[in-house]
Amino acid sequence: MKPARFRYFAPHTIAEATQLLDEQGEEARLLAGGQSLLPLLNLRLARPSALIDLNEIQSLAFIHPQNGGLVLGALTRDATLERDPLVAARQPLLAEAAHYVGHPAIRHRSTLGGSLAHADPAAELPAVMLALEATFTLQSSNGNRTIAAAAFFTGPFQTALQHGEVLTEIHLPGLPPRSGSAFLEFARREGDYALAGVAAVISLAEDGTIAQARLALCSVDPTPLRAAAAETVLRGRHPDNVAWQAAAEAVVSDLKEPPSDIHGSADYRRHLAGVLTRRALALAAQRAERSHS
Amino acid sequence: MMDDDFIPVRLSVNGVPHRLFVEPRRTLLDMLREDLELTGTNAGCEHGSCGACTVLLDGQSVRACLLLAVQANGHEVMTVEGLARHGRMHPLQEAFWEKQALQCGFCTPGMLMTAYELLQQNPDPGEEEIRSALSGNLCRCTGYQHIVEAIRLAAQRLREEAEAATPSETTA
Structure with a gap:
């Protein structure tokens, strides 16, 4: 449970850091907050030849x-x-x-x-x-x-x-006027990685319909996922439960194969993605309306 | 720089200045325990999950296992050994003792440091706030109930202490 040896550098400028990266080669790693890298070092799942610590910059x-x-x-x-x-x-x-x-x-x-x-x-x-x-x-x-x-x-x-x-x-970039956002996730315990998480941004038009919706999910795909189909479904609609339900269905039917593990099955994550999408959109729209009043 | 070079580190631990040389791969946790012989901070999971090694760095809680010792250079560290005041246990420690908020005691130093930070920020936390603050500290013995009670008791006593120290303001 102790890191393997590495060379350690703590540059004070970005230029020094990039120069060190060039000099130390591909086995060197950058160290920022270290809250993911240090566990990997302690478990020796990562054994970089050099660490370039950015914290002094x-x-x-x-x-x-x-x-x-x-x-x-x-x-x-x-x-x-x-x-x-x-x-x-x-x-x-x-x-x-x-x-x-x-x-x-x-x-x-x-x-x-x-x-x-x-x-x-x-x-x-x-x-x-x-x-x-x-x-x-x-x-x-x-x-x-x-x-x-x-x-x-x-x-x-x-x-x-x-x-x-x-x-x-x-x-x-700044958000248009009459915008609201919300982030919701579900984890088994506070502080754990989420089984699914949803980031939603809603911008309302003058007439109160949805001018633009932006939706992205974590923990349901190999990369963070932008839900483009659901965004299209929402454009021009009234911000109501029918719209949120339609968006949630678009999100779920667009998901490929969410991870399935001891913490939750793929089906469960799919279900969570739908529920969290509805709730995050509703909350974002509520905040968008409030931002204007 | 050679791989096995030792790097000078100057830091303050519980108000005491230290100067020592450490390998870059030494964690703050191991420096505290092995080099400074402050073994109150416990080494649990050593990958940031359990919270047993929680200490304060410049007044903010951190996992000592997820910080390199060299990164503490120039900073102030507070460990569980720094809680007692003038030879008396800190009110948090007394409350943990009275409420039997520990069984094996392994998680206790981390619990105390997390609770200490919480009470610095929030002198009167509710049960939910306490449980939320403790969510990063695992205890495998107690079920947390007595820990929560101990923190509430300590918070109450610390508030009473603070009020006794400034009577004119509180009665106004």
Whole structure:
């Protein structure tokens, strides 16, 4: 239960970190909050030759307003997301979902960027990124590139990050007026990974119908899942139980094969996905209506 | 840097400054137990599930097994050994003792540190809030009932202590 040996570096700038990644080769790993990586090290399921600790890079931990939305440094901790007034005002979905990540002692360390780069299909924040149509800045010694969240998550624990790249910034566009959001999940015990989770954003038109709905799920597919068919079903409809039911049916019929394990069967997860979709949409719509009154 | 290099770490543990050299792969948990011989913090699952190794880092609860010792450089750590005041048990410890909130005692240090943080933030938590705060700390003996009761008792005593210390404000 002790990590194997590794070389350890704690750079103070992103440029130093990318240079170290180049120098240390493909067996090197970045360390952010460490709440997923340290268990893997302790169990020796991961044996990196070098750890490049990002925690000393002050410029990676920030939350700034940007064009009605937000830009966040990758090292922003989940406990900060939960409590930050700017996040609460502009992207309450992120604060609501961050609260479901592990326990307080985990959230004091775990980071937004770490969760995204780790890409656990059961994790909440990757699904939230899909629902908020986030874009990520990836920095390497060759420069920056920007990638949409939708293109970033390529498989279970797999992303579009190339070796040599650091996920540095998360950009969240602002929501239209009359928007509301909700994150709901079901887990057997508080703090456990969810059996299913749903992130919903509803934007209402002037006439009160649904102008746009965005829906993403975690824990039901090898990657976080955007429920495009359900979004199409909702467009232009009245925000009511009939609409939520139709969306839930679209979500469930679109699911391929949710994981089936000791914690819950595929059928149970399918059922949860439908129920949580209805509830999250209803709550998001209620909040959208309230935001206007 | 060589693989087996030791790295200097300066930190404060329970108010006492320490300077030592550790391997980068040493966890904060092992540094506390093996190097500083503070064995109150228990090594349970060592992968972040059980909460037995909960300590405070700059006043915030963390899993000592999920932090490298080198990451504590320049920070303040508080362990269960730091709870007692002037040779007397902390009101939380006294309440755990009185309410029999432990059987084997293995989870107790983590429970105490989590409860300590909770009462710092919320001096009068309800049962649901206590249970939620404890959700990351596993106890395999007690069924949690006595732990919850002990925390409520300690909270009450700490509130009374605080009121006794500032009589003019509370009676106003």
